Amino acid sequence: MGGVRTALYNYLFAKKNGGDFIIRIEDTDSHRFVPGAEQYIIEALTWCGIIPDEGVDRDGKVVSVPSERHPHAPYRQSERKPIYRRYAEDLIASGNAYYAFDTPEELDACRKEAEAAGQTFIYNQKTRMNLRNSLTLPAEEVERLLVETTGWTIRFKMPENTIVKMDDIIRGHIEVNTDTLDDKVLWKRADELPTYHLANIVDDHLMEITEVIRGEEWLPSLPLHYLLYQAFGWTETQPRFAHLSLLLKPVGNGKLSKRDGDKMGFPVFPLQWTNAEGETSHGYREDGYFPEAFVNLLALLGWNPGTEQELFTMDELIEAFSLDKVQKAGAKFNPDKAKWFNKEYLRKKDDATLAALLMPVLKKNGVEADKAFVERVVALVKERATFVEDMWTVAHYVFKAPAGFAEKDVEKFWKEENYSKVLELKEKLLEENPSGKDAIGELLEGYIREREWPMGKVMNCMRLALAGSASGLGIADIISFIGIPEAAARIERAAASLGA
RNA sequence: GCUGGGUUCGUAUAACGGUUAGUACUCAAGAUUCUCAAUCUUGCAAUAGGAGUUCGAUUCUCCUACCCAGUACCA
Numbered sequence: 001m002g003g004v005r006t007a008l009y010n011y012l013f014a015k016k017n018g019g020d021f022i023i024r025i026e027d028t029d030s031h032r033f034v035p036g037a038e039q040y041i042i043e044a045l046t047w048c049g050i051i052p053d054e055g056v057d058r059d060g061k062v063v064s065v066p067s068e069r070h071p072h073a074p075y076r077q078s079e080r081k082p083i084y085r086r087y088a089e090d091l092i093a094s095g096n097a098y099y100a101f102d103t104p105e106e107l108d109a110c111r112k113e114a115e116a117a118g119q120t121f122i123y124n125q126k127t128r129m130n131l132r133n134s135l136t137l138p139a140e141e142v143e144r145l146l147v148e149t150t151g152w153t154i155r156f157k158m159p160e161n162t163i164v165k166m167d168d169i170i171r172g173h174i175e176v177n178t179d180t181l182d183d184k185v186l187w188k189r190a191d192e193l194p195t196y197h198l199a200n201i202v203d204d205h206l207m208e209i210t211e212v213i214r215g216e217e218w219l220p221s222l223p224l225h226y227l228l229y230q231a232f233g234w235t236e237t238q239p240r241f242a243h244l245s246l247l248l249k250p251v252g253n254g255k256l257s258k259r260d261g262d263k264m265g266f267p268v269f270p271l272q273w274t275n276a277e278g279e280t281s282h283g284y285r286e287d288g289y290f291p292e293a294f295v296n297l298l299a300l301l302g303w304n305p306g307t308e309q310e311l312f313t314m315d316e317l318i319e320a321f322s323l324d325k326v327q328k329a330g331a332k333f334n335p336d337k338a339k340w341f342n343k344e345y346l347r348k349k350d351d352a353t354l355a356a357l358l359m360p361v362l363k364k365n366g367v368e369a370d371k372a373f374v375e376r377v378v379a380l381v382k383e384r385a386t387f388v389e390d391m392w393t394v395a396h397y398v399f400k401a402p403a404g405f406a407e408k409d410v411e412k413f414w415k416e417e418n419y420s421k422v423l424e425l426k427e428k429l430l431e432e433n434p435s436g437k438d439a440i441g442e443l444l445e446g447y448i449r450e451r452e453w454p455m456g457k458v459m460n461c462m463r464l465a466l467a468g469s470a471s472g473l474g475i476a477d478i479i480s481f482i483g484i485p486e487a488a489a490r491i492e493r494a495a496a497s498l499g500a
Numbered sequence: 501g502c503u504g505g506g507u508u509c510g511u512a513u514a515a516c517g518g519u520u521a522g523u524a525c526u527c528a529a530g531a532u533u534c535u536c537a538a539u540c541u542u543g544c545a546a547u548a549g550g551a552g553u554u555c556g557a558u559u560c561u562c563c564u565a566c567c568c569a570g571u572a573c574c575a
Contacts, residue, residue, distance in 0.1 A: 029574055104573070120502070120571080153573055171505070180503050180571095188573040196575050220504055220570040245506080246568070253567060297512095300524095304513055308523055327513080330568065334511045337525045347538095384537045394537075409535095445534080459534030471536035 001333070002215065002247045002256060003041075004048060004270050005298045009244060010213045011050045012299070012321035022207060023055035025062055025076040028199050030191040034276070038062060038076075044270040047285055048295050049314050072207040077199050084194040087202045087232070088154050088187050092134075096231035097186055100133040100155045101145050124182045125160045154187035156197075156224065156231075164223040169211075169242035169323045176223045184224055197221060201228045204239055213242045213323070216330075242323050245302055245330040256333055266335040270294065288387035293341040302331040311344055343386040351375045357388045365392060367399040373481075380477060395473065398481040401490055402468025405498060409460070409470035414498050418461035421453055423500065425462065426491045429484050440484075441476030465494035 014021040023045075025038055042060050045052070055075040057063050063070040064079055074080055091097035100123075102110075107123070110131075114121035121127070128135060133155070134142045146152060162178040186198040194202075204212065222241060229238040247256040250264060258281050261268035272283035284294045296312055304327075305312070305320040312320065346354070355374040362369055381395045396402075405414075425444060434443045448455055460470040466478050466487060479487045 026575065032574065100573095107573090118501090122502095122571085155573095174504075176504070182571080185573050190573050193573095195573075200575095215569095216505070217569055217575085222504090243505085248568085250511080255568080300512070302512090306514085308514080310524065329506050331513095332511060334525065337512065340525055381537090383539085413535095448534090455534050457534085463535065469536090470534095473536085475534065 001268050001270070001298065004044060004050075004294075005247065005301060006213065006215055006244060007045060007050055008048065008295060008298055009303070009321075009323075009326070010211075012318050013211060013213060013323060014053075015318040016321045019210065020053035021050070022072070022209075023052040023062070023075060024203060024207065025055075025078075026196060026199065027076060027078045028188075028191075028193045028196065030078070030193065040271065040273065047271060047291050049291060050295075077203065078193070080199070080203070081193060083206070084187075084199055084202055088194065088198060091156070091186070091231055092154065094231065095157065097154050097156050098128075098134045099142060099146065099152045100131065100183075100185075101137070101149075101152050102132050103151060106132070122182045123155065124158055125179075128155075128157075128183055150192070151189050153185050153189045155183040156186050156228070158183050158224075159227070164226050166222055166226055166241070168219075168222070169240055170326050170328060171219075171243060174219075174222070178223065178227070181223055184221075197224055197228065201225055201232070201234075205229075205232065205234050205237065208237075209239045211242065212239045213244065216243050216245050219243045242326070244326065245328060247301065248330045248332040250333050250335060255330075264335060266338065288389055289338070289342050290345045293338075293345040296345075297338050297341045301333065302327045311341075311348075339386050346385055346387070347382055349382075351379045351382070354378045354382055354388065354391070358391055361389055361392045362399060365396065365400070369399055377481065380473065397467040397472065398478060401486075401493070402466075404468060405464060405494065406469040409464050410498060413457060413461040413464050413470055414494075415457075415461070416500075418457050419465075419495060419498075419500055421448075421458050422462045422465060422491060423495065425458070426488050429479070430488055433484060437476045437480040440479050441474070444475060462491070465491045 011021045013019070023042070025041075027033065027038075039060070042056055042062075046060065054070050054072065055063060057070070062075050064074040064076065066073040077084075088097065092099070107121075110127075111121040123131070130136070135157075137145070158181050159178050164176050164178060166174045166176070168174060184197055185195055187194050193199075203209075222243070225241075226238075229235050248254065249256050249260045250266075256268060258268045261282060267282035267284045267287050267289075269281050269283045270285065272280060272286040274280045285291070292313065295314060295317070296310075299312065299317050299321075300310065303321070304325055306325055307320075309316075309320075349357075352371075352375060355371055355378045358374055358378060359371075362374070377395055377398055378391060381391050384394050385391045425447060428443065428447055429440070432443055434440050444459075445455070448458055459475055462475055463472060463478070464470050466475070466482070467473070472478070482490075
């Protein structure tokens, strides 16, 4: 959800300002490679109606070869290694970065040692001159190590005691002293790939990115990124930054996680996802949410239009979107509101569309019904539903006789004084054979009133016989859907099985 | 711990330094109906605490509290 929201804000911003929305796959951590994840992301965005201008072709494949439409290919960072290598070397040549030969074990030892002394080990201007790197080792030794081993990283040489002055579109002006920062790894020895920091800055520059809209977890890295733009001499074209607050769990504190969803019964993934361990997480799509509702609720989680409008189409969102209406604080996700959005979208859809969506549900339940009939039902029940499936739950008995009777309702309404009257009404119906909902309703109500029978008790008893429970559609509606012969048959069957 | 960010009803949010602090979701009550749902009406409910600036602070400044993030050869 959080990822989709970030993508959505980027998309809305780009479209609002006549820009392009580019997909770039940041897969520089070979240890965390997840098969199918890339395809999942593209499918999820497509479902949401977030269609990239660049980076992904019409078949939904990430583009590797440059073309007119995809000039910045390849768009997978794992395919851009030589590019990053070149820029990393530039940084070393200009004195902004250096080779470090410390092994993970050595660094671990440093951390342990510092910890024992009650301190935190930081690889920075205070410690770097005591460690094994191209700043401390003789040039020949460095040359040797570079050739003879593959065990080296490239680190950024953080300047000393410098105030980095930054501007964030959402948060305003921020200043940080470089002395609180460390010499971040730019190139990893482990998988011989750049880290996010290097790859991201290089690609944003090369791909002519103008705005970076990303999660708040990147805010602490912003000084490094500013410094990298400076080191490369790209400050003139440096993008503007906007750091989005995080999505928080509905109750308690902390960031929204997939566990919360499983626990509280709402999806946290746009599409259903099964991980390598075979655990499946619910998806909004599979749980019956409309993509429009999902996008709408995400848009309003941390952003507001400045008006009281709550329902937006994608085009309306694009029109209304602006980063200065984005909230600074984290937003707690509210599953109830999510359902409300879906309900609103469901009732907005026309009967034909909803009928088509309900068809598979009917089929699944062994019902064959013609479209015109389904449309009539849908028109009547759509206001009672949040999800398409609900329309079946609420009206299954107009398609198929109830499989059983609600015990509590039987206890309450299936009494001799009631069902004897229902049986009498059945005879009356067969005799008069009224056609249409209104005629049926008038006949029944008139008959009951004339005899001064208790309306509620008789009607509920009848509904119990027809629908299997005392709650549901109006009696006249039910009978007009199933027809008088079927209604009569159901009443007889109820009498036979419940006793009369 | 350190660094940075954040704080308006339970939740999402609105409010040129001047409002009875508004709206939506949830919840409750009432109306309506043969029941349920829907609908309509009403209601409950908030500026984290403390200083300061000001005629006046939700809004500006500082302090405290609490929450979040980062502190990886992850992104």
